[in-house]
Amino acid sequence: MATRETQIGRWRIRALNDARFALDGGAMFGVVPRVMWESLTEVHDDHTIPMATTPFLLEDDAGHVILIEPGMGRRWGDRQKSMFHIDHSGGHDLLESLAAAGVAPSAVTHCLMSHCHFDHIGAACDESGEPVFPNAQHWAAKVEIDAGIESGHLRRASYRREDIEPIEKAGLLHTYDKEVEIAPGVSMVALGGHSEGVSVILIRDAGETACFWSDVVPTRHHVHLPFLMAYDLNAEASFAVRKKWIPRAAAQGWVALLYHDPDEVMGRFVELKPGRFGWKAL
Numbered sequence: 001m002a003t004r005e006t007q008i009g010r011w012r013i014r015a016l017n018d019a020r021f022a023l024d025g026g027a028m029f030g031v032v033p034r035v036m037w038e039s040l041t042e043v044h045d046d047h048t049i050p051m052a053t054t055p056f057l058l059e060d061d062a063g064h065v066i067l068i069e070p071g072m073g074r075r076w077g078d079r080q081k082s083m084f085h086i087d088h089s090g091g092h093d094l095l096e097s098l099a100a101a102g103v104a105p106s107a108v109t110h111c112l113m114s115h116c117h118f119d120h121i122g123a124a125c126d127e128s129g130e131p132v133f134p135n136a137q138h139w140a141a142k143v144e145i146d147a148g149i150e151s152g153h154l155r156r157a158s159y160r161r162e163d164i165e166p167i168e169k170a171g172l173l174h175t176y177d178k179e180v181e182i183a184p185g186v187s188m189v190a191l192g193g194h195s196e197g198v199s200v201i202l203i204r205d206a207g208e209t210a211c212f213w214s215d216v217v218p219t220r221h222h223v224h225l226p227f228l229m230a231y232d233l234n235a236e237a238s239f240a241v242r243k244k245w246i247p248r249a250a251a252q253g254w255v256a257l258l259y260h261d262p263d264e265v266m267g268r269f270v271e272l273k274p275g276r277f278g279w280k281a282l
């Protein structure tokens, strides 16, 4: 059973469940030829590969209840449900998962959104379109909010205005440009590449660090530096970000929190040989 809970100083970190789904394997590995990735993962008949959405819960003894990445949510039409194989059965539902962790939606103090793609923030609003976490400060990079609201964006299909507007209307939305500290030792850092404002979320305390990688490193098969997704808006920027951050995380032994991996969500990046990075489960 893969590890789903750890502690960084004062912060208890737990993996939650939101959904299982699937995306086109070719799109997930960009220019990497299929012969190089098909042995890494199961591949379905329609060429999709299994994925998950895994939000994380951060709690301390000072009353912070921080949700990292709300998740895919349930506001999906039949076509999308079948195209993306969206599956909430077997406890893969954010609210069920939160309840199992003993947390009511009203108790969440912060909801951190690494970027505004639909599979990351869809669960922040319910099926009637209302914010799910009425007392939470919701945080995202300003450029992500702008991209989510603008209609002519190249990656328009990855954003839904209705994921953002209700949160803004309720006065719950907070934005940052480059970096913001949310709570002691917890910060969001906008890196760009995958999307204009995609951010990593760092949890640092007592000399240890954990990092939520969002779509900078979506699964354990994407630790190798050139394994970029075709979804990345700016491949060169994404590669530059990864080349800087993945070696740093490996050298310093950071705990990695992965959002999209269907099997292993906590581990470490390791340097297998000079310049070649891989994954070791926690």
Ligand SMILES: [Zn+2]
Pocket (backbone or CB within 6 Å): 115, 117, 120, 194, 195, 215
């Ligand atoms: Zn994304």
